[in-house]
Amino acid sequence: NAGVTQTPKFQVLKTGQSMTLQCAQDMNHNSMYWYRQDPGMGLRLIYYSASEGTTDKGEVPNGYNVSRLNKREFSLRLESAAPSQTSVYFCASTVNRGAPGGELFFGEGSRLTVL
Amino acid sequence: KNEVEQSPQNLTAQEGEFITINCSYSVGISALHWLQQHPGGGIVSLFMLSSGKKKHGRLIATINIQEKHSSLHITASHPRDSAVYICAVSYKGTYKYIFGTGTRLKVLA
Numbered sequence: 001n002a003g004v005t006q007t008p009k010f011q012v013l014k015t016g017q018s019m020t021l022q023c024a025q026d027m028n029h030n031s032m033y034w035y036r037q038d039p040g041m042g043l044r045l046i047y048y049s050a051s052e053g054t055t056d057k058g059e060v061p062n063g064y065n066v067s068r069l070n071k072r073e074f075s076l077r078l079e080s081a082a083p084s085q086t087s088v089y090f091c092a093s094t095v096n097r098g099a100p101g102g103e104l105f106f107g108e109g110s111r112l113t114v115l
Numbered sequence: 116k117n118e119v120e121q122s123p124q125n126l127t128a129q130e131g132e133f134i135t136i137n138c139s140y141s142v143g144i145s146a147l148h149w150l151q152q153h154p155g156g157g158i159v160s161l162f163m164l165s166s167g168k169k170k171h172g173r174l175i176a177t178i179n180i181q182e183k184h185s186s187l188h189i190t191a192s193h194p195r196d197s198a199v200y201i202c203a204v205s206y207k208g209t210y211k212y213i214f215g216t217g218t219r220l221k222v223l224a
Contacts, residue, residue, distance in 0.1 A: 031210055042119070042201070042214035050210045058211070090158060096210065104148065104203075104212065106158040 002026050006091045006107035013081045013114045021076040021110050023091030029105070031096040032074035034058075034066060036087040037109075043090065049074055050096065081114045088112070118142070121202050121215040128222050134189040136218045138202030147185050148212070149176050150201040158201070161187070192222045 006023045013019055025032065030051045035043040035058075045058025047066040055066050063085060065077045074093075078085055089110045094102040120139045128134050138147065149161040162169050162176040164185075169176050173192075178185040189196055202215040 033212075040216065042216045043203075043212075044214075045211060048210055056210075092158075102146075102205075103160050103163045104150070104158075105160065106150075108157040 004091055004093055004105050004107040006089075006110055008110060009108065010111050011113070013078075013112065015082060015114060017081050018077065018079050019081065019112075020078075021089055021091070021112075022073070023075065023107060024073045025091075025093040025105070026072065027093065027095070027105065028071070029093035029095050030071075031094050031102075032068065033092045033094075033104075034064075034074070034076045035090045035092065036060065037090060038087050046076065046089075078112075081112075083114045086112060086114045118213045119202055119204055119215040121200075121218050123218060124216070125219045126221070128192050128220070130193060130222055130224050132192050132222075134192050134196075134220065134222075136187045136200050136202075136220070138185045138187070138215060140183050140185075140202075140204050140213075142183075142206070144204040145207040146205050147178055148203040148205070149185075149187050150203060152199040152201060152217070154198070161200075189220075194222045194224050197221050 004025045033048045034046040044060050049055045049068040052071045067075050091107040092104045118141050122137045146165045152158045173190045175188040199217040201217045203212045205212050
């Protein structure tokens with residue numbers, strides 16, 4: 001039972017390069033999220049998808065784009081990476097069956113360094 | 116000021132000690148979540164609660180809705196409990212969660 005799988009686990013980029021973080025869940029969850037985690041700060045929401053076919057900005061969306069490819073997959077793209085985007089990124093999902101705020105399931109995290 | 120405040124930020128305990136981590140929030144919520152993150156690892160949900168108390172093994176979570184406060188207790192602590200414990204809240208009518216900055220726990224053998 002894989003749960004939430006995100007790739008890659010580690011990535012080093014140069015300023016200006018682009019990359020996509022992939023996330024997939026096999027729990028038939030409706031809602032998916034991308035967070036970043038920085039030292040001394042709580043998890044901050046980048047983008048979320050309440051259900052298949054919808055995406056919305058979180059509190060720190062600048063410099064990122066997302067795609068909810070289908071119910072299973074939610075990708076995060078950095079079009080032109082900046083050093084300020086050095087962080088650990090987590091994908092999460094929850095069932096949200098008509099009642100937002102369900103138990104969250106997280107991926108293992110992706111550590112991104114932008115030089 | 117963060118909507119979710121945890122205390123203490125750091126905690127060192129001896130193996131076997133009873134541990135309490137606190138979480139306060141500022142407005143009404145639909146549920147409160149306790150999460151665990153081991154060093155360099157992923158994040159795992161421990162509890163989701165909206166009232167009362169839940170227990171799983173040596174872990175106990177309580178919530179007081181009127182006081183907007185929750186506690187996570189660890190009985191008979193063990194070095195493998197060393198991790199960051201994160202409190203988060205979710206609100207009715209929204210798909211967003213608000214996270215505390217975490218409590219870093221180290222249990223010494």
